[in-house]
Amino acid sequence: MAVIGLRDPVEGDWGRLRGLQYSSLARLTFARLMAHAVAALLVLQTFGGRVHPALLVGWMALLVSVLISGARFDRSLVDADRRRVSRQEMHRQTISSLFVALAWALPMLVFGPFGDAAGRMTLWTVLAMLMTGMAVTFAAMPMATVLFSGVVGVSAVAAFLFEGEYTAAAVSTVFVVIVSVGAVEVARTFLGARVAEAGMAEKSEVVSLLLREFEEGDADWLWQVDANRRIRSVSPRFAFALGADPEDLEGKPLIQVIAGPAWEDGHFHSSLHDLAERLKRRESFSNLLVRATLHGSHRWWELSASPKVDDNGTFVGFRGVGSDVTEQRESAEKIAYLARYDTLTGLPNRLMLTEALGDAMGYSEKWRSNCAFLMIDLDRFKAVNDTLGHLVGDQLLAMVSDRMTRIIKDGEVCGRLGGDEFAVVVRDVADSQRIAELADAIIATLSQPYEVDHHMLYVGASVGSAIGPRDGATVETLLRNADLALYRAKDEGGGSHCTYEPALHAHAEERRKLEFSLRHALERSEFGLVFQPVVDATSEAVVSFEALLRWNSEEHGSVSPAKFIPLAEDTRLIVPIGEWVLRMACQEAMNWPPHVKIAVNVSGEQLLDPYFAETVVGALAASGLPPHRLEIEVTESIFVRDATVAQMTLENLMGIGCGVALDDFGTGYSSLGYLRKMRFSTIKVDRSFVQGAAKDNPESLAIVRAVVAMADSLDMSTTAEGVETEAELETIRRLGCKKIQGYYFGRPMSAADARGLFSQTRILERKAG
Structure with a gap:
């Protein structure tokens, strides 16, 4: 039913497909008129002396009128392949085909009785020729062929039966059925081909659109190299990324273009070695990070590509995509920095200090040595913050961090835990006296006066320390025990250093129970x-x-x-x-x-x-x-x-x-x-x-x-x-x-x-x- 045109399936854009189907009518209008003209002349020659001229002229006038009307409508479908065909247009074309069929049915019904059997057979031959031509030329329009063959065939069968020519009637019936079925099958094949063509055209349009959008993007481009790793078919975006004209880049080695001055001295960035190895091994790669040197500045590219072969299976090069990810990489590095460093002081933050302590604990376990963790809290800092404001307090913390960095030595990491709390990780404690000396140096240095915004400020420091793995086998335990030691130093009035003792844990447990x-x-x-x-x-x-x-x-x-x-x-x-x-x-x-x-x-x-x-x-x-x-x-x-x-x-x-x-x-x-x-x-x-x-x-x-x-x-x-x-x-x-x-x-x-x-x-x- 969909092939004939009596209904449209729910799936698919059938208005568009009908447009492809009906567009062929306009191209065959002239040929169709010539075929009808030749057939009409044969009818006139056959019945010219047997039928009254008035009937022949009337019939010719009727035939010419319906053919001209149909031709005009068919010419209106010249642009049907670029638009959708409505149901009204389909119905109008069906009615036009029906009128043409009725006009050709008249000679068999009206002129046939005036002639002999040979004349009727000649007329049938002419009509069979038209039906066959309709089935061939109207492959896209099975409805027109079926209507024409049905109406004309029924008239011929009726005429043969009326004259008692039963064999001719049977042959006519079989012929009409064969032509109708054949027209439907030819139309099915034609419509299937149009559906496939429409699908391919749509896919091609989508691919072209995607490639155009991809090529016009701000950060991505297409690139291609031949078997010798020389740039070919330079895209405008790729040339823009390299800051050169496409003609100047054609045929140049890819590595040379993106290596910059390093191409001359041979000292390539490791990422370029990695890219060269991938190209040499002819293997696909995705999101490969490469450093490109362009006009004296470094850029970071992300490249993806696959090897290409010709029809004979011969390797012909690589084709891929690339994008400039310099800003993203810098943002990622900044985020990573912010995640590990304190923004106010520039010192390692709690996360990095914890990682450093974990590394120190691992080093101590491997070499049977000791590490240490010192927790420092500023005395009287809250009073400064509350009375003079957070701006002054932040400047004071920055000065404290400067003094802390001057105290520590190699193998020691100083950082800020948060607020007015700082910490030092000592990787290898070869001499236990070093911890006491470091704590005393911190207290003495941080207790010196500070001048901030014309204010002379005095703060002290309290220090609590714990030795690993003696005072704790895990990072969490060592942190907690150093905190307990610091709490004891604060309880004693501040400005002192306390080392962890097991009794401190008992004291903390007692305080917890007391709080409960x-x-x-x-x-x-x-x-x-x-x-x-x-x-x-x-x-x-x-x-x-x-x-x-x-x-x-x-x-x-x-x-x-x-x-x-x-x-x-x-x-x-x-x-x-x-x-x-x-x-x-x-x-x-x-x-x-x-x-x-x-x-x-x-x-x-x-x-x-x-x-x-x-x-x-x-x-x-x-x-x-x-x-x-x-x-x-x-x-x-x-x-x-x-x-x-x-x-x-x-x-x-x-x-x-x-x-x-x-x-x-x-x-x-x-x-x-x-x-x-x-x-x-x-x-x-x-x-x-x-x-x-x-x-x-x-x-x-x-x-x-x-x-x-x-x-x-x-x-x-x-x-x-x-x-x-x-x-x-x-x-x-x-x-x-x-x-x-x-x-x-x-x-x-x-x-x-x-x-x-x-x-x-x-x-x-x-x-x-």
Whole structure:
């Protein structure tokens, strides 16, 4: 049905194929008209004296009209091979063929009875000639042949049967069937050939398009060499890549062209040797990286090619593609550099240091030697970063890296782990004294002053070291143990070198267990508060208590605050713990006389919590404690981390009526700027100055006098901490401190004991009354 044209399959562009099929009609129009003219003359000659002239003229007029109409339509299909043929055009051509068939059926039906058997046979011969011609010339149009043969054949068979010529009727029937079947088969072959031609044309078009796009690309080109490895058929893009004209490159050796000046001295890049070997062995290669020297500059090419042979199997050269990958290679090298080197200092980063340590461990295992890993952390760097900004901090780190590179020797790798942490890998530790000398040199060199943007900066360094494989058989273990040693050096105050000891691991494990227990201490109700009294320096009456946190753990027993408070701050557990302390302290303060205040220590982590002010307000509201009876104690160190946030939080608390005490004044990052910006209610003098003043230490006496005078002028109160003896008490009174805190007046006590102080006071007052 598809061959005849009664339907189009779903697959394929049949409108285009019909165009190829119908385009042949226009080419055969003249030949077809001449054939019909000759046949018409034979009919006229056969029946000229037997049929009335009017019938013959009428028939000729009808035949000429339908043939001219059909010819005009066929000429409109002259461009059908370049477009699609519609179903309307197909139907019109079918109707045209039907009218021609009906015009030729008339002579057999109308003229036949006027002649004898010989005349009818002559007419049949003419019609058979036309049917055969249609089957041959209309191979692309089986529908036209089938219609013509069917209509004319049926008329002939009817005429023979009417005249009783049954043999002629049978022969005519067989002939019509053979012609129709043959026309369909010829059309099938023709259409199959057109489908194949269309497929080949489409593939050729696609290949041409791809080659054109490939050749017009910015980075790729085609190249070809003959059996002697000389360039042939130079493509424009290949010539452009070489920076020369195609005519100048034709016939030149490929290696000579891309080697540049190296062709003369013979010192080729290794990639060119590799290319020459591939060409010599006549083997295919893909994505071969080659360095080309063009006009004094080096470029990197990626070449692919396959050997070519002629029809006789003789090798005729190579044909392939190439592309310039210089930018990609430079980008890849830059990415590889960034992956292994620190961008700020230019030193090897953690990845490269880990690889260097792995190589050192492998070397030690092979030669039964030792290697070492030193981890360095800068002391006081965070203060510089927070106060002067990251730009100054980055410049300081760059200076540190310069000093580090001047210290190390051959066989040692220095790098930056991140932040203010550096490391050194020592490949072969022939003398264990070298590690101590290197660590001391690092500490001494990095502790020298730095001048950055007109700022004179002082930072120190702490060093932790581990020896492999003694202190660890794997890279991970050695890194961890060096870190533990560094942690010990930092705990000891910094500026020192500690080597790894197995006890450090036990200490770290103990800290881990302590942290685990600390995370569950609140839910287990293991915390408690004790209260140390603060008395008036003149009347010695209790004016406030400082709430102090204690932890009695189920696993570890009584844990010192000096041990668990820093741990809570490191893990930020101090925030929920501090909230609990605030609530409990405010509730207990409600059991005291209205004039007695409660002081609660607050860490920097709590002040940086955006909800801390709400926490204080919640604790006051839940307990009913007036805000003026709560005093928040802070140290100067909180202003180093984020002075703006800390100041805003404290101002909010002072705005609701709470007092703020500055604890340990003079021992931290002292700055009178804090006193100018914030109106503290109390300044607490550290116990070291109190003890020094009692011993008539001039510096301590001067500091205490200055603090008291400054506080008086700023309308602030002063509290002397750590008063333990009567001599210290008299000295502090003489210097003018208004409040005193220390063992002389009372150690930290339970809540019941604190309430008992006021009961005793009431009893004494009643006795005195």
